Amino acid sequence: MIRHSSAASATLAAGLGLGLAMAASPAQALYLNYLNMTVALGPSMAPEPFANTTTAVALANAIDAPSADAGEIHVSPTTHVWINSAPLELVFTFNDDYDLETLHFWNYFTEQYDVDNINFEFRNAASSVVGAFDFAPDTGTSAPETAQDYGLSFPERVRSVTAIFTGTNGEVDFNNIGFTASVSAPVPVPAAGGLLAAGLVGLAAVRRRRRAG
Numbered sequence: 001m002i003r004h005s006s007a008a009s010a011t012l013a014a015g016l017g018l019g020l021a022m023a024a025s026p027a028q029a030l031y032l033n034y035l036n037m038t039v040a041l042g043p044s045m046a047p048e049p050f051a052n053t054t055t056a057v058a059l060a061n062a063i064d065a066p067s068a069d070a071g072e073i074h075v076s077p078t079t080h081v082w083i084n085s086a087p088l089e090l091v092f093t094f095n096d097d098y099d100l101e102t103l104h105f106w107n108y109f110t111e112q113y114d115v116d117n118i119n120f121e122f123r124n125a126a127s128s129v130v131g132a133f134d135f136a137p138d139t140g141t142s143a144p145e146t147a148q149d150y151g152l153s154f155p156e157r158v159r160s161v162t163a164i165f166t167g168t169n170g171e172v173d174f175n176n177i178g179f180t181a182s183v184s185a186p187v188p189v190p191a192a193g194g195l196l197a198a199g200l201v202g203l204a205a206v207r208r209r210r211r212a213g
């Protein structure tokens with residue numbers, strides 16, 4: 001009767017562990033939207049400031065782009081954000097600390113309603129500001145709106161973003177805002193682990209056949 005020695009199993013486990021530790025962990029781009037962040041009105045805002053819908057619907061509309069390169073048709077009140085008594089202050093909070101690479105902003109397509117400036121503050125998990133700037137977005141595209149991309153780089157990972165949107169005539173209208181973060185790729189299951197599992201399944205099948213015979 002052949003038995004697995006526990007020493008051999010320990011050596012095998014150590015070998016697999018070494019393989020995992022040595023596996024490359026390349027960075028991947030992760031688009032952050034409603035799946036990875038929440039958005040709320042900033043403390044300067046009245047509870048229901050939007051011109052065409054409730055705060056709940058408007059905030060959901062702001063972060064519902066499925067990807068950084070998605071197009072979105074401007075449909076009121078189901079796709080966009082509109083306020084005619086700017087400024088609009090929003091606070092975005094991520095579900096983790098992220099190394100932000102790119103801002104994506106889907107502006108409205110006429111100068112009458114578009115966002116003319118966004119004042120950003122980016123904060124770490126301790127609420128310390130790690131970056132701040134004014135961003136004057138381009139007038140948006142139309143049918144569908146697509147994002148303008150803007151490169152970001154901060155000395156620390158970001159947990160929350162405060163954004164104050166202004167329009168020169170008090171109008172602020174946009175479809176979406178989102179961010180791309182650089183994250184480590186999941187460590188792949190090593191091939192040796194897959195082969196080991198296949199071998200154990202095969203051994204069990206042989207035993208069943210022998211028992212049946």
Ligand SMILES: [Ca+2]
Nearest residue numbers: 061079175176
């Ligand atoms: Ca939207």
Ligand SMILES: [Ca+2]
Nearest residue numbers: 111112114167
């Ligand atoms: Ca404008």
Ligand SMILES: [Ca+2]
Nearest residue numbers: 111114115116
């Ligand atoms: Ca403008």
